[in-house]
Amino acid sequence: MPRRNLRRTLWPPMSSNALYTDLSPYYDLMCADIDYRAQSHSVRRLHQLFGNQGRRHLDLACGTGPHVRHFLDFGYRSAGLDINQPMLDIAQLRCPEAQFSRQDMAGFLVGEPLDLITCFLYSIHYNAGLEQLQACLASVHGALEDNGVLCFNAVDKRQIDNRSFVRHTVEHEGSHFTFGSGWYYSGKGEQQALRLSIEKTTAGVTQAWQDEHSMVALGFTELLQLLQPHFEVQVFEHDYERITPWGGTSGNALFVCVKR
Numbered sequence: 001m002p003r004r005n006l007r008r009t010l011w012p013p014m015s016s017n018a019l020y021t022d023l024s025p026y027y028d029l030m031c032a033d034i035d036y037r038a039q040s041h042s043v044r045r046l047h048q049l050f051g052n053q054g055r056r057h058l059d060l061a062c063g064t065g066p067h068v069r070h071f072l073d074f075g076y077r078s079a080g081l082d083i084n085q086p087m088l089d090i091a092q093l094r095c096p097e098a099q100f101s102r103q104d105m106a107g108f109l110v111g112e113p114l115d116l117i118t119c120f121l122y123s124i125h126y127n128a129g130l131e132q133l134q135a136c137l138a139s140v141h142g143a144l145e146d147n148g149v150l151c152f153n154a155v156d157k158r159q160i161d162n163r164s165f166v167r168h169t170v171e172h173e174g175s176h177f178t179f180g181s182g183w184y185y186s187g188k189g190e191q192q193a194l195r196l197s198i199e200k201t202t203a204g205v206t207q208a209w210q211d212e213h214s215m216v217a218l219g220f221t222e223l224l225q226l227l228q229p230h231f232e233v234q235v236f237e238h239d240y241e242r243i244t245p246w247g248g249t250s251g252n253a254l255f256v257c258v259k260r
């Protein structure tokens with residue numbers, strides 16, 4: 001469909017996390033290309049290989065709950081945690097039988113020991129700094145049953161390519177959406193940013209939003225140093241189709257951490 005940008009409005013910078021609050025109804029459209037089933041299935045296999053065979057699951061930074069939905073359908077007793085209530089409201093509609101709690105993953109409490117804790121889509125980086133990331137790992141450790149598993153994906157700050165910005169388009173209810181996302185790392189320090197852009201064109205009128213999310217930045221060597229005192233750690237290539245040990249070069253990886 002041809003785009004007619006008759007009028008274009010650049011919204012003033014909103015709160016830095018507009019996508020998870022005011023714009024939360026667009027979140028699932030932004031993620032329309034993600035194969036949530038494949039991700040959930042792959043992590044279920046990793047849990048079967050390395051875990052304790054239990055079925056109590058918590059998804060950290062669960063967003064609108066797509067992974068929780070799949071784990072429930074796999075037979076897990078799955079729950080979700082997120083800091084933004086608008087995301088949890090959508091998650092609860094998607095998973096009426098699950099419990100969701102609004103908490104900061106940098107220090108959270110659970111009602112019972114868990115067998116699997118997941119954190120998808122690089123959300124572990126939403127811990128604001130190294131101190132919060134350490135506190136999050138301590139909370140995870142405290143929440144897990146013996147031999148319970150933490151599984152998450154991460155990006156190595158040293159391999160971030162600031163020029164890479166991925167875009168995709170979606171048609172939805174008479175509107176044309178263009179979503180963009182990319183990492184930014186200045187080259188020093190403990191902070192990186194996730195830069196997001198959203199454009200919505202309806203009847204020739206375009207609205208545009210820019211989000212910039214500040215996140216913790218670290219290298220995989222430092223990350224392993226944080227994890228290894230508390231967990232037996234396996235690192236895999238960032239591939240949800242096959243389980244391949246990390247070759248040591250790619251800047252994205254899947255971490256499977258079994259509670260010591």
Ligand SMILES: C[S@@+](CC[C@H](N)C(=O)[O-])C[C@H]1O[C@@H](n2cnc3c(N)ncnc32)[C@H](O)[C@@H]1O
Pocket residue numbers: 020031060061062063064065066081082083084087103104105106119120121123126127128
């Ligand atoms: C990129 S989304 C990922 C959502 C979901 N895991 C997925 O894969 O679609 C990141 C999520 O992290 C949540 N979040 C950000 N900071 C958080 C924090 N400190 N504690 C818990 N959740 C947080 C946001 O509200 C948002 O829902």
